[in-house]
Amino acid sequence: MKRTVSIMMQPPGAVTRIASYASLIGIIPLFATLTIEPEMLNKFPLFKDRISLSGILLVRRSVGKETDFFAHWLVASAYSVFSQRLLDKDEFFSGYGIRSHSKYQSDHQYCVTSYGKQFKVTYQLGESDGNTNWRGPIWMTINFLLIESLQRFFLFYGDQFQVE
Structure with missing residues (x-):
């Protein structure tokens, strides 16, 4: 910090x-943390592009057939x-x-x-x-x-x- x-x-x-x-x-x-389901990212592709441009980390997690993403700033x-x-x-x-x-x-x-x-x-x-x-x-x-x-x-x- x-x-x-x-x-x-x-x-x-x-x-x-x-x-x-x-x-x-x-x-x-x-x-500023958020768990995002893949359907939301697919529904709003520009949102995903903006995340990558902003410096927010988008971490993917897969458990079995389920996949979700976690957006946060902490490197x-x-x-x-x-x-x-x-x-x-x-x-x-x-x-x-x-x-x-x-x-x-x-x-x-x-x-x-x-x-x-x-x-x-x-x-x-x-x-x-x-x-x-x-x-x-x-x-x-x-x-x-x-x-x-x-x-x-x-x-x-x-x-x-x-x-x-």
Whole structure:
């Protein structure tokens, strides 16, 4: 899982700064998973072409006479990095769910100076410093979507899909 990259918009002619920090936003593409029956792909051939152009992985599975496809964004080479960081208690994993920002940010604040002002992305506990929804607490809805996605991976891949 890569660190999230955000672009700070500046007036025309000014330097655009790139902010890179660990955020849950990086796993959102994982939520886009879909099991597709062959009849649907045959019925909509342009859809199949669009899938191949978009970078979505289309995995075929045959069990007996039945065949279906699973569409998702997570490439195998990124999976180990994704699972290691997501399940690391010093990064995203907590006893209450997955954090919205990596705990790594608590000791490694991201700072950028623009037009003489300093801006920070900090990690804050859920009950401190006012509205901290973007800086560390657990988002139940995102955790639910993550669990649903992992379940769809397991339903398609079976015991081959493991979260360590």
